[in-house]
Amino acid sequence: MHQEMYLKNAAEIKKVREVAEQMVKQVEVVGNENEKLCSEIKTIAKNKSSVTQQQKSYANVLKMSDNTQTTREVPEFKKRTPIIVKPKAKQTSEKTKQDLNNKINPYHLKITDIKAGQNGVMVIDSIDESEREKIKEIMDKQMSDKYEIKIPRDYKPRLFITDMHFEKNSDELIECLKNQNKCLEQGEIKVIKQYSVKNNTKTYYNAIVEVDECMFTSVMKLDKLNIGWERCRFYDGVNVTTCFKCKGYNHKATDCKxxxxxxKCLGKHKTTECNETPKNKCINCIKANEKLNLGLDENHLCNSRDCPVYLKHLSAKKHRLGY
Ligand SMILES: [Zn+2]
Ligand SMILES: [Zn+2]
Ligand SMILES: [Zn+2]
Known part of the structure; x- marks a missing residue:
């Protein structure tokens, strides 16, 4: 299995390098107008090709993400081909592992990763789509009495765009993105959602758009996007559930313990009932520092999209989604 993993990694590095090289060529053809972008993409290509099997520990991911103020980490978009093994009854992942062990011999299956999820769910990665089909067929045959064997929906990268002060319909937004931002010129953009947010006196607009992997990689190297006469902030569009009560992640206030x-002040009361001066401190980073002594910068708002703890949960969620 180790060898398999290594092969997969090498093939991925090659693929990323090829894509990046192709992108560099495309940008060079467009002209020298955007030399900066070009060199940025070259850097990705160089970095990616020299990346070996670097292990990202919890602490490392957090620390790395902590530098995102100036140079944001380009999220990985590598495509995975996961299978979800979901028990029909409530059980532990130990039980699921036992059943897998008893029912399926993995000797000739090209499995690259196995992870336990919640409630006995296992996520199993294989080397490619045809191998996944093969494994799914075996599982359907051997285990479908007690398990649902699912292939997750194919997710494309998303961008969450904020700070827009002028309302646009989907077509107008796409036109602006394509015509005003070199790296979004080619490829398909789909608007998933647009909504307005009222903030004291002002109203502004947010949008979630779907792009392809190439566009996503190059756009994430930028600080802001040009939209009409504005420069707008944007983030990775995959979202992590945030609790309104404790401001923690991956649960809702109704399930909060x-x-x-x-x-605003991190006191034990509702934000809407707060009379204190806002502190600009993040409860999640404070807790992570207390628990793991990571030395994270705590000076940002709770649930900021630049929060290193948020980014760590984001990367975990993306892994679950299959990329
Ligand atoms: Zn909570
Ligand atoms: Zn308060
Ligand atoms: Zn934080």
Whole structure:
């Protein structure tokens, strides 16, 4: 299995390099107008090709992400081909592992990763789509009485765009993105959602758009996007569930077992009932520092999209989604 993993990694590095080289060529053809972008893409290509089997520990991911103020980490878009093995009854992942062990011999299956999820769910990665089909067929035959064997929906990268002060319909937004941002010129953009946000006196607009992997990689190297007469902030569009009560991640307030945390002063009351001066401190980073002594910068708002703890949960969620 180790060898398999290594091969997969080498093939991926090659693929990423090829894509990046192709992108560099495309940009060079477009002209020298955007030399900066060109050199940025070259850097990705260089970095990616020299990346070996670097292990990203929890602490490392957090620390790496902490530098995102100036140079944001380009999220990986590598395509995975996962299978989800979901028990029909409530059980532990130990039980699921036991059943797998008893029912399926993995000797000739090209499996690259196995991870336990919640409630006995296992996520199994294989080397490619045809191998996945093969494994799914075996699992359907051997285990479908007690398990649902699912292939997750194919996810494309998304961008969350904010700070827009002028309302646009989907076509107008796509036109702006394509005509005003070199790296979004080619490829398909789909608007998933647009909505307005009222903030004291102002109204502004947010959008979630779907792009392809190449566009996503190059766009994430930029600080802002040009949209009409504005420069707008944007983030990775995959979202992590945030609790309104404790400001923690991956659960909702209705399921929350923690204490209320005010996002302004971090006191034990609702944010809407706060009379204190706002502190600009992040409860999640404070907790992570206390627990793991990571030395993270705590000076940002709770649930900021640049929060290193948020980014860590984001990368975990993306892994679950299959990329
Ligand atoms: Zn909570
Ligand atoms: Zn407060
Ligand atoms: Zn934080």
């Amino acid at each position: 923690s204490e209320e945390v005010c996002s």
